[in-house]
Amino acid sequence: MTGTHSTASGSTGYEAPDAGCAAAALEEARRRTTALTDRLDTGELTAQHSPLMSPLVWDMAHIAGQEDIWLLREAGGLPALRGDLDTLYDAFRHPRADRPALPLLGPDEARRYLAEVRASALRVLEAPPAARGRRARLLDGHFVFGMIAQHEQQHDETMLATHQLRRGPAVLDDKTPPDTGACRARLPADVLVPAGPFTQGTSSDPWALDNERPAHTVELPAFRLDTTPVSNAAYQEFIEDGGYERPEWWHPEGWRHRVRQGLTAPLFWFREGRTWLRRRFGRTEEVPGDEPVLHVCWYEADAYARWAGRRLPTEAEWEKAARHDPATGRSLRHPWGDRDAGTVHANLGQRQLRPAPVGSYPEGAAPCGARQLLGDVWEWTSSPFTGYPGFEAFPYREYSEVFFGDRYRVLRGGSFGTAQVACRGTFRNWDLPVRRQIFAGFRTARDADPAGPAAPEAV
Known part of the structure; x- marks a missing residue:
């Protein structure tokens, strides 16, 4: 199992994930969080690599804070592990651009918080309390554990986007793509x-x-x-046909945005002579024509x-x-x-x-x-x-x-x-x-x- 549930193809319902599925989903998310953060030093983790994104160390402690709130307090009926941090890591109180100025936990503190809250959360998973009403609904089918696993993985994808935005040498493994069965016929x-x-x-x-x-x-x-x-390759045809220069193709607000921001190609693309290049996780390479276009706005x-x-x-x-x-x-x-x-x-x-x-x-x-x-x-x-x-x-x-x-x-x-x-x-x-x-x-x-x-x- 990968941490979610499965059913027989053609069935009309879904099996409720058991505690093992929930634990696996939480573990898989934490492995990825660790892999995205352990390869960077303190300066990289606390820096804001783009005003669009949080410092990675904010994401780390926010992940722990949500687990504290939902798995320990709401599902387990336990006292808060770090209730004093709730406001600090409330995403609605603090816009991303403002987060570097907050008194955030350092990387080592954030890692300890992640480890401590996870240990308590697994005890709740192993022995959930008797519950009625809202708590029973949270625990039904281990929903709240699945919700938190999804929340952490969503932040992991956000942190992956931060890796793409950061400048500097590559730190993530760029594995050779497997054979995906790409159709060579038409x-x-x-x-x-x-x-x-x-x-x-x-x-x-x-x-x-x-x-x-x-x-x-x-x-x-x-x-x-x-x-x-x-x-x-198809998107390059749009560019070459003056797609970024012809307002008739654009939503009116989109055209105003294109002009204000000076958009001429997808994000991370740049041109050398007649060749389109892109920056991808610290590497520079020619844009592959057969891949889906990426990093375009609506x-x-x-x-x-x-x-x-x-x-x-x-x-x-x-x-x-x-x-x-x-x-x-x-x-x-x-x-x-x-x-x-x-x-x-x-x-x-x-x-x-x-x-x-x-x-x-x-x-x-x-x-x-x-x-x-x-x-x-x-x-x-x-x-x-x-x-x-x-x-x-x-x-x-x-x-x-x-x-x-x-x-x-x-x-x-x-x-x-x-x-x-x-x-x-x-x-x-x-x-x-x-x-x-x-x-x-x-x-x-x-x-x-x-x-x-x-x-x-x-x-």
Whole structure:
């Protein structure tokens, strides 16, 4: 087990994760936190590598603080281990740009806090208290332990983004990418998703978070979706055709943002002569044309889609393409079925420090034929972040509800830096449309007549 639960493919429900699954999920998250922080000295851990990000040492103690609050106090009924730190590590009280000036715990203190709270949390997991009401709901299916494992892994991905932003020599292992089964033949440029209803969201996945709930029926017209994420080579065509110089392709606010910020290419790209290069985790290399484009904001993705005569998919369209099985009428947990992701299904969990080539992971394809819907790059959708019909905030409003509205756009599918425990067909991410430091790309869609011709093939 990888720390989440699995079910038989084709089943209609999910098994409740046991204590062993919960412990494994917590352990896996902590291994990754340690790997992202132990290779840097005190100066690197306490520095702010970008005003968009916290010092890494803040993330370390914040992870411990959330575990203190939710696993010790809320789930275990234990006294606070470090209640005096609650305000200091409250993400809503202190914007990221201000955090270096706070009296933060040093790296060694943060590591001790992480170790001490984890020891107490495992005792709660081994012998949970008798509980009713809210506490019983937190402990049901070990939900609160899964929530905290996901929280730590989400911060691990944020810390990975900080590694990408930091200047200096490479410190993370850049493993040779495995054979991902990338298709060397020609794939159809897009796939048809027929009209009809499907079930969006979930009411039965034990570790799904509040914004993924409840399951509800959505009716959609037919549409076509790119078979793979948009590649670097395709995005370079947009650049070469004056994509950053032609306001007609851009959302009005996006154009103003492009001009203000002087955007001319994805973040971390630069040109030497006729060659596009990129900086990737302390290394400089030629931009690989066959990988999904990465580090583009929503406005850039939207402009590319308009240039290509297409549009970004809605969130519902993305999820139907990823989950709906027309043979059974069911919505699957993942594009390939209900079982957890294996190495043949998706590029997840920081197994490598880059997306896989477009067309990879044929065994992870969705029933509609689209590939790489989970892993590799987060995918921007056209939809604002809102609650589903019947949404209920649990266990706290600040996870989702306070972000609802038109300011944020939804991203789906996870990236190479997203842990499996925090990535499934229903998982929802969101960010401001100007954000580029996240591991985000996109694919495009268009309306379709279900009887119309297929799109031309593309490599």
